[in-house]
Amino acid sequence: MFISKLSRVGVWMVKELCRGKSRTLTSAGYTHRPSSHYLQTLSEAKVSRGAIFQKHRLFSSVNSGPSEEGSEPEEEISVTFVDKDGDEKLIKVPVGMSMLEAAHENDIELEGACEASLACSTCHVIVMDMEYYNKLEDPTDEENDMLDLAFGLTETSRLGCQVIAKPELDGVQLAIPSATRNFAVDGYVPKPH
Amino acid sequence: MVIYRASSWLSRAFSTVSSHPLRVCIVGSGPAGFYTAEKMLKAHQEAQVDIVDRLPTPFGLVRSGVAPDHPETKVVVNQFSRVAQHERCSFFGNVFLGSSISLCELRKLYDVVVLAYGAESDRVLGIPGEDLAGIYSAREFVWWYNGHPDCVGLNPDLKSTDTAVILGQGNVALDVARILLRPTAELATTDIASHALAALKESNIRKVYLVGRRGPVQAACTTKELRELLGIRDLYVHIQKEDLHKTPVDEEELKNNRIQRRIYELLSKAVTTGPSHPSPGQRELHFVFFRKPDRFLQSHERISHVAGVRLEKTSLHGVEPGKQIAVGTKQFEDLGCGMALKSIGYKSKPVDGLPFDNQQGIVPNIKGRVLSDTSTDSQLVEEGLYVCGWLKRGPSGIIGTNLYCAEETVASISEDVEQGLLKSTSRLPKPGREGLLQLLDDRNVRVLPFTAWEKIDSEERRRGSINNKPREKLATWEELLKVAGE
Numbered sequence: 001m002f003i004s005k006l007s008r009v010g011v012w013m014v015k016e017l018c019r020g021k022s023r024t025l026t027s028a029g030y031t032h033r034p035s036s037h038y039l040q041t042l043s044e045a046k047v048s049r050g051a052i053f054q055k056h057r058l059f060s061s062v063n064s065g066p067s068e069e070g071s072e073p074e075e076e077i078s079v080t081f082v083d084k085d086g087d088e089k090l091i092k093v094p095v096g097m098s099m100l101e102a103a104h105e106n107d108i109e110l111e112g113a114c115e116a117s118l119a120c121s122t123c124h125v126i127v128m129d130m131e132y133y134n135k136l137e138d139p140t141d142e143e144n145d146m147l148d149l150a151f152g153l154t155e156t157s158r159l160g161c162q163v164i165a166k167p168e169l170d171g172v173q174l175a176i177p178s179a180t181r182n183f184a185v186d187g188y189v190p191k192p193h
Numbered sequence: 194m195v196i197y198r199a200s201s202w203l204s205r206a207f208s209t210v211s212s213h214p215l216r217v218c219i220v221g222s223g224p225a226g227f228y229t230a231e232k233m234l235k236a237h238q239e240a241q242v243d244i245v246d247r248l249p250t251p252f253g254l255v256r257s258g259v260a261p262d263h264p265e266t267k268v269v270v271n272q273f274s275r276v277a278q279h280e281r282c283s284f285f286g287n288v289f290l291g292s293s294i295s296l297c298e299l300r301k302l303y304d305v306v307v308l309a310y311g312a313e314s315d316r317v318l319g320i321p322g323e324d325l326a327g328i329y330s331a332r333e334f335v336w337w338y339n340g341h342p343d344c345v346g347l348n349p350d351l352k353s354t355d356t357a358v359i360l361g362q363g364n365v366a367l368d369v370a371r372i373l374l375r376p377t378a379e380l381a382t383t384d385i386a387s388h389a390l391a392a393l394k395e396s397n398i399r400k401v402y403l404v405g406r407r408g409p410v411q412a413a414c415t416t417k418e419l420r421e422l423l424g425i426r427d428l429y430v431h432i433q434k435e436d437l438h439k440t441p442v443d444e445e446e447l448k449n450n451r452i453q454r455r456i457y458e459l460l461s462k463a464v465t466t467g468p469s470h471p472s473p474g475q476r477e478l479h480f481v482f483f484r485k486p487d488r489f490l491q492s493h494e495r496i497s498h499v500a501g502v503r504l505e506k507t508s509l510h511g512v513e514p515g516k517q518i519a520v521g522t523k524q525f526e527d528l529g530c531g532m533a534l535k536s537i538g539y540k541s542k543p544v545d546g547l548p549f550d551n552q553q554g555i556v557p558n559i560k561g562r563v564l565s566d567t568s569t570d571s572q573l574v575e576e577g578l579y580v581c582g583w584l585k586r587g588p589s590g591i592i593g594t595n596l597y598c599a600e601e602t603v604a605s606i607s608e609d610v611e612q613g614l615l616k617s618t619s620r621l622p623k624p625g626r627e628g629l630l631q632l633l634d635d636r637n638v639r640v641l642p643f644t645a646w647e648k649i650d651s652e653e654r655r656r657g658s659i660n661n662k663p664r665e666k667l668a669t670w671e672e673l674l675k676v677a678g679e
Contacts, residue, residue, distance in 0.1 A: 111596060113272060119265035122593045145417035148452040151597050178600070 077170040081108045082128065084178035093165040099125060099174060100160040110176055116161035118142050121150040123160035128173035130156060135168045152177040214241040214281075215616060216625030218303040220290050221310035222246040223253020224592045225582020227273040228599035229307050234279055236607055242282045243303075243626050247289040248342070249641045249673045250649060251277065253311060255592065257341040260368045261383035262375065264663060269592055277643045283626060285633075286641035287674075293638045294629070296546040300577060302628040304615045305606055308547070308556065308563075309581040312539035312588040316554070318360070322489030323535075327354075327499040331365045331536035338372055338393075340386030340666030342673060351396035353495075354531020358502050360486055361536030362405035363413040369534055370401045371422050374476050379426075384657065384664045400477045402528060406485040406507055406519035408436060409460045410443040415591075416455045423463050428478055429471035432464045436482040445514040481528070483507045485519060490527060501529040539588035548575065555587050556580045561602030562609075577615055579606060645677035652676045 076092040081103060083089065093102040100123045103110035111122035124147070127133040133156040139147060143162050150157055160174070215237055219226045222244045230242045250256055252270050259266045277284045290296060290310065300306050315330040317323065329349055336344035357373055359366045372380070377394045385393075405412060409432070412419075423430055437460065439447070447454045460480070471477050484504040492500035504526055507519035541556070543549035548565060550557050557564040558580050565573040581602040582595050590598075609615050616622075624631075633640050649667060656665035667673045 111593075113269040113592060113596075114265050115268045115271065117265035117268060119263065119268070120591070120593050122596055141420070142417070144455065145415070145420065148416050148455060149591050149593065151593065153451070 075167065077165050077167060077172075079165070079169070080171075080173045081106075081110070081125075082173060082175040083109060084176055088173075095165050095167060097165050098161050099123075099163040099165070102165065103160060108176075110160055112161065118146060118159070118161070121146040121148075121159065124150040124153075124157060124177055125160045125163065125174040126152075126154050126177060127156040127158060127163075128175055132169060132172045133158075136163060150177075213239075213616075213622050214625065215239050215305065215610065216303045216623045217242045217305040217307070218299055218625075218629070219244045219307045219309055220246075220299070221253060221308065221582070221584075222251040222273075222284060222286075223309065223311055223582065224255060224269070224273075224595040225309035225311065225585075225598060226253065226307075227251075227276050228595045229309055229581045229602060230282055231272075231276045232599050232603040233305075233307075233606070234276070234281055236603055237610065240281065241625060242279075243285060243629065244277070244282070245285045245288040245290070245629075247287070247293075247310075249286040249645060249677050251284055251286065251643070251646055257336055257339045259339075259592075260335075260372065261339065261385035262371070262380060264383065266592065284643040284646070285629070286646060286677075287639055288633065291544045293633060293636065296544050298632065299629075302624055302632070303577070304623050304625075305577050305579065307561075307579045307581055307602065307606075308584055310541075310584060312541040312554070312583040314540045314542050315535065316538040316540050318486060318535060318537065320486055320488050322491060322499065325489050325491060325499040326495075326497055327531060328489060328533045328535065331359070331361065331369050331534050332539055334369055334534055335365065338385055338389035340384075340389075340668035342668060342670045345386070345388060345668045349392070349532065351392055351398055351532070353397070355397050356400045356402070356530040357398050357532040357534065358402045358404060358528055358530040359534045359536055360404050360502070361413075361538075362403050362480070363536060363538075364415055364418045366403055366534075366536035367414050367418045367422050369536060370403055370478060371418075371425065373398050373401050374422075374428060374478060375425055376427075382661055384653075384662055384666060386666050386668050387660075388668065398532065399474075400479070402479045402481050402530070404481045404484050404486070404502070404504065404528075406483070407509060407517065408443070408482045409457050409480075410439060410446055410453055411509075411517065412453070412456050412460070414456065416452060416459060419456055419459050422478070423459065425476075425478075427475060429475045430463050430467050430478050430480075431471075432460060432480045433482070434464055436480075437461055437464060440509070442509075442512055442514055442517060446517075449514060483509075483519070484526075485521060487521075487525060489533065490529075492531075499531065499533050501527050502533060503527050539583065541584045541588070553587060556584050558585055559605075561585060561598075561605045577609075639674070639678075641674075641677050648679060649673060649676050652679075 074094040076094050078090060079093045079099065079102065080088050080090050089106070089108060091102060091106045091108070093099070098116065100110060100112050100116055104112065110125070113122040114120040127136070136158065139158065139162065143159055146159060147153060147157055217233055217240050219229055219242065226244055230244055233240050233242050252273060255267055255270055276282055288294065290299070315332050327350065329347065333344050333347055334349060337347040337349065359370055372393070373396070377390065380390060380393065447457060481504070483506060485507050487503040487505045489499050490501040490503060492498040505521040506524040506526070508522055509517040510520045511517040540554040548557055548563060559572060559574070561579045561581055563575040563578040563580055565575050579602050581599050585602070586598060630640065653664040653666055657663055667676055
């Protein structure tokens with residue numbers, strides 16, 4: 001867990017450096033401290049889906065690294081994100097990874113305020129095709145509670161952190177809602193909740 | 194003690210930003226402020242963003258509003274901290290708009306001023322007895338248990354009574370009810386303020402009433418909060434069965450509103466699955482629908498202290514779904530209590546030189562652009578002045594609501610920048626950060642940068658770790674200022 005944390009900080013720092021931003025080690029260490037503490041309290045006191053999921057996420061991010069020796073090649077699916085400006089981006093997502101994490105690994109602007117702990121609705125995505133939506137497992141009460149509050153909720157809305165890549169989802173299109181743009185879902189007209 | 198000199202900022206500013214940056218100042222460092230900062234930094238590579246806050250601590254209601262038993266909701270501060278540490282962004286705490294610096298001065302210093310200082314006051318009921326002792330606003334109570342330095346001395350009396358009445362049924366009301374009813378052993382491992390935990394441990398309150406003017410179909414809370422409250426361990430929940438009766442208009446409302454539908458289902462389930470009577474000593478939660486407060490009743494034994502609330506029965510009028518209003522029926526009943534909490538809404542406060550709609554408690558604006566005058570139909574805007582968050586749209590919504598609110602305000606700013614309204618080349622460049630720090634230095638205002646907050650943060654975590662808490666909040670101005678300067 002600690003190592004995975006460190007590796008994430010490392011990856012994050014490399015990413016930031018590549019973008020030409022200068023950050024000090026201390027600031028990176030600082031920003032990641034609250035999240036590790038949070039994980040600890042959650043897993044100890046209140047094991048929620050979110051916490052389990054996040055552990056899994058951290059674990060998988062270590063094993064799925066391209067430099068990992070001896071790991072089998074992972075199955076990937078194609079996912080298209082339609083961003084706030086309406087631009088499409090096709091990415092490959094390893095099976096088992098959440099759409100929130102996949103978006104972040106590919107520099108797609110999808111918010112994740114609560115870092116996949118099911119306490120916000122900022123990673124709200126709209127499944128652009130009813131057929132794909134029906135391939136997903138039904139949202140839990142907890143996810144529905146958050147979707148209640150999602151901006152621009154539609155009949156095919158889900159939280160990106162709860163949609164996990166699986167082979168049947170190959171080719172799925174996900175739209176990121178925006179305050180300044182309207183769009184239609186195939187076969188569905190978005191309506192106010 | 195760290196004294197912040199303008200000179201250190203001068204050198205930093207010149208080394209990192211182009212010679213004529215867009216100078217942006219955001220007042221308030223809650224979700225609205227930080228989301229605005231994040232979006233401004235992304236949208237404008239030439240923007241230099243300064244966030245000022247009157248407290249030494251950033252994050253606004255994430256720190257002082259979000260309940261201590263909702264740690265997952267506070268995770269967003271990780272993101273906000275990254276924004277604060279952005280090379281083109283600075284945080285200046287302990288800077289009070291109105292006393293440290295005026296709005297007029299701020300606007301002279303910056304190309305863009307975004308006010309996102311939220312709502313730090315309360316709506317009032319305007320009924321007799323509102324000033325009696327034992328009556329608090331929910332905001333004050335929340336600030337008290339969350340260790341806000343302005344409410345550390347609230348010291349609510351939780352020992353002399355076993356009954357608390359909460360007026361309102363929104364999320365804040367539910368938070369307050371949960372804190373009063375939840376076993377303190379469960380709160381002890383949260384970041385609840387230590388003075389509040391101590392008081393709650395000795396609390397004698399075991400009955401809490403949540404009073405709403407309308408019915409279960411119109412309840413203003415969210416499903417997550419309600420589910421959590423109903424799920425408190427060993428709690429007896431009481432709802433009048435007949436209150437669940439739906440009119441045709443109610444049915445129509447439910448059909449069109451997913452969240453109301455799910456809330457109604459949760460409340461119905463609570464009625465059908467719970468026991469019909471509390472077991473001895475069990476804590477009780479009573480939902481009281483279709484009642485509005487008429488007056489507070491004064492105690493005979495304790496001078497000027499509340500002894501109850503007189504409630505008037507209401508019925509709903511109006512045929513349009515979503516627009517039914519509660520009207521009094523002239524039938525009254527008294528509900529005894531030794532403590533009352535008003536949870537009927539926060540209210541923003543104006544500052545000098547700011548157009549303000551006293552009726553609605555917001556700043557008149559179009560998509561975040563502040564309107565000069567609301568008395569006429571002319572939509573003259575205040576140049577370079579914007580609003581975001583509760584000050585812009587009133588005190589409702591969740592943290593994420595501010596994401597879209599900020600998106601809209603920043604889109605307005607971007608349009609105005611593109612049209613050359615904000616940084617005209619014919620004018621002298623605005624002094625921005627250096628000018629602000631110089632002025633504050635001249636006035637001996639002790640500006641606390643983000644590094645000062647980091648000191649407070651690590652000290653709070655250190656103290657918390659001793660008591661198995663995520664943090665032990667420093668809850669007085671003295672302590673905050675002391676640790677910030679160490």
